[in-house]
Amino acid sequence: MIAGGRRKRRLAGAMIMAPALFLVGCDSNTAGGYSPSIVAVVNGSPITRKDMCTAMMVKGGSCKVFGGNEDLGRAIVEELVERRLILQRSRIMGGFIEEDRVRAFVRMMTEQYGSPEELDKILREEEIDIAEWKKALRETLEIEQMLDREVYSRIKIGAEEVSRVYRENPKRYRIGRRWRVRQIMVGSEEEAKRLRGRIVDGVPFSRLARQASHGPERQKGGDMGLFTEGQFPERVEKVIRDLKEGEISGVVQTSSGFHLFQVTETRSGGMQPFRAVREEIRSELLAKKSRKNLKRWLAGLKEKSEIRYYWRNSNDRAAG
Structure with missing residues (x-):
């Protein structure tokens, strides 16, 4: 694990926006008697349109972007399913996040909106409770910690592997x-x-x-x-x-x-001298292996889980 890569992976790894790897369960809008606000159910745990809104707010966006954008709605639902799976795994493994880390992350994300007052205004417009927003941030840290533990920390990049990439790609360097x-x-x-x-x-x-x-x-x-x-x-x-x-x-x-x-x-x-591009090659190998290992790990979680999607519900404006 290269320490410098962890910070860069925070939102990319924690707020996963990947294509569906495996679709488990059925695509039904009536099964189970769930309300129209439910967009997916993961091992009995429902995901709602409100969760879609909160996810966009955590990413610095707005749930208004869902209007008529079917692809974006599906991508966010898939992301939330993956987040829920990771969080469920974290709870099983006894994951714990220190309050100081949560407060620092909340402070950093608040600054992206300019001021606490501006954030409060936007949350009110989106009809999102600030406690739910902070909960989503805490979960993002939980997900980051879980991925570091279960996926990224197990990746090894050997010196010979880096050297081989350099030798086999002379035009590139x-x-x-x-x-x-x-x-x-x-x-x-x-x-x-x-x-x-x-x-x-x-x-x-x-x-x-x-x-x-x-x-x-x-x-x-x-x-x-x-x-x-x-x-x-x-x-x-x-x-x-x-x-x-x-x-x-x-x-x-x-x-x-x-x-x-x-x-x-x-x-x-x-x-270019090998020493000048060594860290660049190492970072590229790390990113490639991270994507591959994350995809395989998530697929394993999905295969062991019961997941139901209610796609029609996700296409409505993600509110309430």
Whole structure:
């Protein structure tokens, strides 16, 4: 388990928005005598349209988005089914969340709405009790903890595995030729030619860039930074590619104006050093294995559970 990955997985792992992996039970709108507010039942525990609203609020959205959006409604129901399964598993395993963590998470999520007053206003508009909203946040932390324990902590990424990805994908980790470039950009060809003449006569390019350029990098002496092959428009890149270090281009016209370019540094392309991409590869492998293991783990929970879906109910506006 890479510690830095846990924070990034918080909402992605806890508020799962994945396609249905397995549909267990029947698709019925009348079975069991459940009310029209019920959208699914997981091992006897009902999920309601109000739960759909609360889920959207926890994600920073609004239940108004459900109006006529059948795909979104189904996705949220499936997400809530998966959340309920994970929470049921957590309760069986004796999951516990410290109050300090809950308070900190509530505070962080409240800040996303600007202020407690603004949050209260939105909750009232959505007819959601703040206690229910806080309960959903607590459950999100419970889910995160459960997934770390049952799924993510069991993932191992070996050094040889990382090295093999690097060796087997040379094109992926190759970088093209790079240049550090200065530019002067002005509004007329005549002005650009006049400035080029002064540079040829010995006036430093950087001084004239500060004095005359209209470009955003004028205060840095026209320094645009490092660019890799393919980042410039093709016509401009051809000019830059043919310049030697310290050489000044002719006047180049673009839709932005008239330019003079100077290459101050050239770096040849080639494979990036393994040490430079090692953590990137490790993170990608971790994410890939996390998705695969989570899918398999959830499928196992679903196979052992009784789940009923009431899709027609989820298509109504998710309120009450």
